Amino acid sequence: MLMDFFSLDLTTITDTEAIIRLAPIVCQWYQYGMIGGESDLTAQRHQMVAEQIEGRGIEDTAVLQAMRAVPREHFILPQYRPHAYDDTPLPIPAGQTISQPYVVALMISQLDLTPNDKVLEIGAGSGYAAALLGQIARVVHTVERSSELVDYARQRLIGLGCNNVHVHLGDGSQGWPDYAPYDAIIVAAGGPKLPSALSQQLVVGGRLVMPVGRRRRKQKLIRVSRLRVDKFSRINLGPVAFVPLVGEAGWREEE
Numbered sequence: 001m002l003m004d005f006f007s008l009d010l011t012t013i014t015d016t017e018a019i020i021r022l023a024p025i026v027c028q029w030y031q032y033g034m035i036g037g038e039s040d041l042t043a044q045r046h047q048m049v050a051e052q053i054e055g056r057g058i059e060d061t062a063v064l065q066a067m068r069a070v071p072r073e074h075f076i077l078p079q080y081r082p083h084a085y086d087d088t089p090l091p092i093p094a095g096q097t098i099s100q101p102y103v104v105a106l107m108i109s110q111l112d113l114t115p116n117d118k119v120l121e122i123g124a125g126s127g128y129a130a131a132l133l134g135q136i137a138r139v140v141h142t143v144e145r146s147s148e149l150v151d152y153a154r155q156r157l158i159g160l161g162c163n164n165v166h167v168h169l170g171d172g173s174q175g176w177p178d179y180a181p182y183d184a185i186i187v188a189a190g191g192p193k194l195p196s197a198l199s200q201q202l203v204v205g206g207r208l209v210m211p212v213g214r215r216r217r218k219q220k221l222i223r224v225s226r227l228r229v230d231k232f233s234r235i236n237l238g239p240v241a242f243v244p245l246v247g248e249a250g251w252r253e254e255e
């Protein structure tokens with residue numbers, strides 16, 4: 001189903017080609033616009049990055065490149081395709097949401113990723129943020145509690161050739177000890193507190209971003225750095241509204 005890169009007409013390739021040449025190829029985004037005769041939303045994607053991401057002060061070039069490369073339309077439900085680049089979260093299966101592009105970019109830029117990093121994401125959802133992380137970091141482990149969404153995210157990530165992104169079914173409020181420690185951890189759901197399992201699975205020097213708040217759907221975004229084995233610093237990046245982190249060290253199912 002996927003076209004071979006070398007059969008593409010090079011005159012039609014713009015920034016995407018530069019990304020392919022500069023970064024290790026993990027996902028084959030450049031093919032996406034051609035699949036099944038679907039229209040190519042590259043222009044809308046670039047406009048979204050210019051206006052919503054760069055326009056709001058995000059300068060991290062790796063994040064900007066990844067946002068220009070990863071097709072958000074591939075991760076949303078077909079009926080929302082016309083809104084793929086709107087400045088808003090959108091519904092995905094299991095009553096969950098794919099986050100607003102700006103919030104994803106802000107969170108990822110706060111992780112200060114380098115190409116050698118091993119990243120843990122809690123809340124794979126659609127797989128979109130994991131795909132972005134996979135463009136920037138060496139390997140990504142993402143944990144999702146909904147088996148429906150594990151399948152949804154896996155299918156989409158495999159469809160794009162993101163073979164450095166691994167989706168696991170489970171309660172991410174306990175982290176994912178199998179591959180710990182991580183250089184960076186990103187939590188895409190809001191919990192009442194920072195789970196200690198997560199801070200313990202960070203390397204010394206590691207960074208973590210998570211929405212934390214006493215209410216289920218209103219949080220502040222915090223950034224935590226592990227300075228030494230027993231020393232962490234924490235800053236508040238501002239108010240956010242995420243779906244709840246449901247699990248052992250999160251909220252209960254029904255509250």
Ligand code: SAH
Pocket residue numbers: 094096097098099122123124125126127128129130143144145146149170171172173188189243244245246247248250
């Ligand atoms: N990063 C996603 C958005 C995730 S929305 C994307 O790019 O689409 C938050 C997700 O966290 C939901 O899919 C929800 O099912 C999941 N979630 C909530 N609590 C969880 C837990 N304890 N462990 C793993 N996933 C959890």
